[in-house]
Every structure is written in structure tokens, then in C-alpha cells.
Amino acid sequence: MSADINKLEQIASQVRRDIVRMVHACQSGHPGGSLGCTDYFVALYFYAMKHDPSFNMDGVGEDLFFLSNGHISPVFYSTLAHAGYFPASELSTFRKMDSRLQGHPTTHEGLPGIRIASGSLGQGLSVAIGAAQAKKLNKDSSLVYVLMGDGELQEGQVWEAAMYAPHNKMDNIIAAIDYNGAQIDGSTEDVLSLGNLRAKWEAFGWDVLDVEQGNDMTSVIRGLDEAKSRSGKGKPVMILLHTKMGNGVDFMMGSHKWHGIAPNDEQLASALAQNAETLGDY
Amino acid sequence: MKKYTYTESKDTRSGFGAGLLEAGRQNDNVVALCADLIGSLKMNDFIKEFPERFFQIGIAEANMMGIAAGLTIGGKIPFTGTFANFSTGRVYDQIRQSIAYSDKNVKICASHAGLTLGEDGATHQILEDIGLMKMLPGMTVINPCDFNQTKAATLALVNHEGPAYLRFGRPVVPNFTPADQTFEIGKAVMLNEGTDVTIIATGHLVWEAIQAGEELETLGINAEIINIHTIKPLDEEAVLNSVTKTGCVVTAEEHNRLGGLGDSIAQLLATKRPTPQEFVAVNDSFGESGKPAQLMEKYGLNAASIVAAARKVITRK
Numbered sequence: 001m002s003a004d005i006n007k008l009e010q011i012a013s014q015v016r017r018d019i020v021r022m023v024h025a026c027q028s029g030h031p032g033g034s035l036g037c038t039d040y041f042v043a044l045y046f047y048a049m050k051h052d053p054s055f056n057m058d059g060v061g062e063d064l065f066f067l068s069n070g071h072i073s074p075v076f077y078s079t080l081a082h083a084g085y086f087p088a089s090e091l092s093t094f095r096k097m098d099s100r101l102q103g104h105p106t107t108h109e110g111l112p113g114i115r116i117a118s119g120s121l122g123q124g125l126s127v128a129i130g131a132a133q134a135k136k137l138n139k140d141s142s143l144v145y146v147l148m149g150d151g152e153l154q155e156g157q158v159w160e161a162a163m164y165a166p167h168n169k170m171d172n173i174i175a176a177i178d179y180n181g182a183q184i185d186g187s188t189e190d191v192l193s194l195g196n197l198r199a200k201w202e203a204f205g206w207d208v209l210d211v212e213q214g215n216d217m218t219s220v221i222r223g224l225d226e227a228k229s230r231s232g233k234g235k236p237v238m239i240l241l242h243t244k245m246g247n248g249v250d251f252m253m254g255s256h257k258w259h260g261i262a263p264n265d266e267q268l269a270s271a272l273a274q275n276a277e278t279l280g281d282y
Numbered sequence: 283m284k285k286y287t288y289t290e291s292k293d294t295r296s297g298f299g300a301g302l303l304e305a306g307r308q309n310d311n312v313v314a315l316c317a318d319l320i321g322s323l324k325m326n327d328f329i330k331e332f333p334e335r336f337f338q339i340g341i342a343e344a345n346m347m348g349i350a351a352g353l354t355i356g357g358k359i360p361f362t363g364t365f366a367n368f369s370t371g372r373v374y375d376q377i378r379q380s381i382a383y384s385d386k387n388v389k390i391c392a393s394h395a396g397l398t399l400g401e402d403g404a405t406h407q408i409l410e411d412i413g414l415m416k417m418l419p420g421m422t423v424i425n426p427c428d429f430n431q432t433k434a435a436t437l438a439l440v441n442h443e444g445p446a447y448l449r450f451g452r453p454v455v456p457n458f459t460p461a462d463q464t465f466e467i468g469k470a471v472m473l474n475e476g477t478d479v480t481i482i483a484t485g486h487l488v489w490e491a492i493q494a495g496e497e498l499e500t501l502g503i504n505a506e507i508i509n510i511h512t513i514k515p516l517d518e519e520a521v522l523n524s525v526t527k528t529g530c531v532v533t534a535e536e537h538n539r540l541g542g543l544g545d546s547i548a549q550l551l552a553t554k555r556p557t558p559q560e561f562v563a564v565n566d567s568f569g570e571s572g573k574p575a576q577l578m579e580k581y582g583l584n585a586a587s588i589v590a591a592a593r594k595v596i597t598r599k
Contacts, residue, residue, distance in 0.1 A: 106383060108383055116351060117383045122344075123379060126351075126380070127380055130348060130355070131352040134356025134358050135356060137358065138356055
């Protein structure tokens, strides 16, 4: 499948606008990681994945996506809305009372597109493995994608799952790590060093590839193509997605400070000036 | 007093193993997971017959709960198996977020609950698991009393949509309930109708309650005995009807008195029908190593303790 890079970049621009507007409107949420992963989400839902926005929980015959680092819910919600899972107008309810768009994603309110609650870190890879096991039992050859944060790798459960997937030849999983080197309290290097991530995942038995430019749509597409070509060959696939926290908004970029705070009115205006309205604001 | 007899004593965990095998035969979507305790959980027969539907997770219970949650996406009905301690406290947040809050149809099956695990001691003798699990919204909590009832409960869970916790144990206990029983989740079982005191027991304490009823009869006390195998949802009607008749109640369980069956009954009665109650349960302590019967005596979880509690609560009417 050939990708229309220009179109994907236009969608990404709108998703970035949605993210800062959603977080600004409720003065809470996590813009940094959301902006950093925007290109990846858009590439997944508008290029790589075979999926059906009419949404069936079991997703038989569809590729599935699980978000393990649930705090980047704004990018997930905006992407799902533009992919047709629910009306974009609902983005205005983010983090407000009686909303299906909870602070962290949940199935509890029945929001189409969400298959597991996440937010308490470290659990998504295990869930993805289970869903991938079900696909194998069902003779369903579609793929299971999962995204984790890099700071999240400090959770022990991740490494239980890391050990399980290669042992059981879970080659229908394409995992990715948002490798931005930042977490709430500072750089991952300062808080708790991740060491050589490629060597660690390879040592556990994963097929690892780097996407060095995780905020360049062409690179992301190429990386996803490569990851898919490596699936089905006996090993789970891991993408080390090198991103910049806050990508696309100059004053947020590359700083852990924008992990979980909201822009003020002036900052919002500046952020929106840097990202064109392409699909219409909600 | 109605007479209860049995021809053999068996462990409740073997009831689970037998139920799991039958469940696998009845429904192709039933799958099983275990964290390196296949023999202890009696899962061998299921694995032998359905090797492709069994997942050996290794000693990684958090991962097991997550994988179980994921397996439901695609229509599987996962039954996880490990000791009660590692099925609950160790993985509470995984159960809370990935299973309970996510409304996943996972059956958490837990053996070696309570003091009767015996010699391994307090590290493994969880006495808080019922409380932990009943606090989770939407979680069904079941603690059957013997082999036949555990088998029936396991089968009932196949057709029950939603997360559930099934608690059973290691020792052999009298297998007195019918082999052909229908297990109704949330429905209390009346074992003996009486007028002087209600004894509500769960799990291994149900047989002790029957023995206590026989002893009380010799003292001229007519006990009503109810087996509450489902702690959540609680059969409120059965409890209220009984205490309306008897005017006092003893609850009996192999669990901490904080958070267990007794707590649930007390909360119900405090709001609907205040009634004198005595608790036969572990008094907010950890267990220790020893023979199961020795431990049950030391911690006051046997027929004699139920008799004493019944005599005491009658005086409080």
C-alpha cells in the first residue's frame, strides 16, 4: 500500500490542534507525550492498520491497537474520532463530568475504539499478548499493535511480558516504545536509566528496529512497513520509536515539563498558530 | 437436625480441576492459564485433553492477569490458576484495571486459600482475599464448600458473563453436597431449618457448621444453617428471612474477620434489620505453619468455636 504522506501530515496537524485544545479546555491532561506520538497514531490508523470504526470489541479479522501508557489519551481520542469511531464534537467533553473521554482511556463508558483501560502503567503489553494469543487460537492472521512509554519500562510487569512473548513465538505482535527519554520527574537517564534498550529487547528474543525519526511521517511509514514485513517470522517485533516530547509546538518540544500540564490562553494561541487547521476544529 | 453423610473426603481444588475439564468439553472458548502450579491447581487433565487451549505463564502472575484480560478480546473465557495469595494481593492493580474496570470475562481461580494451606505458613495463607476481591465493583466472589460444589461452581462460571473470583483450598474435606447439584451464583443453600440461631458459613467452615448444628441439637438449640457459597452478590433475601425467624446470627469463614463474609452480613443487617451477630473468623492476624486441623483449632475456626459463638449470641437476643 502506498502512503499519501501529504494527507497523513494534514491529519496529524489537526490531531495536534485537537490535543492542545482539549488539554487547554479542561486545564489538565498530558500534551507532551500525545504530541510526540501523533505521527505514529496517524500512521497506524490511517495507513498501517486494517480496522473497522463501526467497532466490535472482539475485533476478529481486524488489526488491534492497545495503548499501554494511557495518559496520552488526547492523541488516542483525536485519532479515533477522525478515523470515524465517534463524532469529533465529543472531544470537547474530554476529562469533564459524564464524559466517555475519561482522563485515561476506559472501556467502562463504552467509548468505541477502546478495548482495555490503561493508565496504571506496565499492563498493556500483557493484554496485547493475550489478544494475540486469542487471534492465533481463532486462526486470525491480523496483527496486534501496542504502544508503551519509555519511562513505563521501569515497571516490572513489562519484563514478565517481554520474556513471555518470544518464548511463545508471538510473531503477530508489533510493539512500540515512545522513546523520548523523558518522564515526569526528568530525563529517563536521571530518574532510572533504561540502558541499552535495543540490546535488552534483543536479549529477551525480540526482533528490534529503530525508527530514528519518529516525528517524520515518511520515516514512520517506512518503519511500520518494515515492522509488518518482519511479523509472522517467529519473533515478536519491537519498534524503538525515537520521538520528541511535545513535537510540533516549539515551546513544548524536548522538555519533560510538558508531560502533564496544560497551556494557558496565550500558549494555546501560539500552539495553534504552528499547526494548521486542516479537517476543521471540533 | 437434617442428617448429612458422605462417602469420601476430597479436596476442593480437585473439584476445580474436574470442573475445568468438563468446562473445556462443554465450551470451545474455555482456556486456562497457570503460573507454574499445574499440579497444585489440578489442571493436568484439562491440559492433557486441550493442550492448545492452555497457557503456561511461568512465575509471572501480573503478566498472567493481563494475558487473561487480552484473551477475552476475541471471545475466549480464561480461567487463571494459582494460589489465592498470588491470585489477589500480588496482582490487585492488574485485576482492578485490566479485568474489573475493563469489564473482562476472566475467571480468577484460587487454590490454597486460608489457614488450611498448612505448613507453608503465613506468606502463603492469605486471609484477606475475599475482602480484596469483593471491594472491586462488578466482581463476583464465590467460595464453595466441598469437591462437588467447587466442580459445579466452576461449570456455572462458564455461562456467567463478567469477572469472577473462585476460592478453594488444599485439604481434603467431607464431600457431602450432591454430585448432580445445580449451582446458582448468588443463591444461598439452606442446609437445615431452625428457629433459635442462624449459622451462616462459607467454604471449609460449612461442614464445621453442620457439626456444630448437631452439637447444638444435643444442647436443645435448634440451629438454622445456611451455606453462602456466593459472597458477592450476597443473597440478602435468604439472610434476612432467616434472621427474622431466629433473631441472631453466627457467621463462619476461613478469613480475616475484617473484610470477609461476616462483614458483608453485618453491613446488610445494620441497614436492613439490626441483629446480634458473632463472628467465627481469624481475628485480624496472620497465620503460621502447622497442620491444617491444628491451625483451625488454634485460630478458632471449627465446630466447637461455632457452638460457643451460637450459645453466646443467643444470650444477646
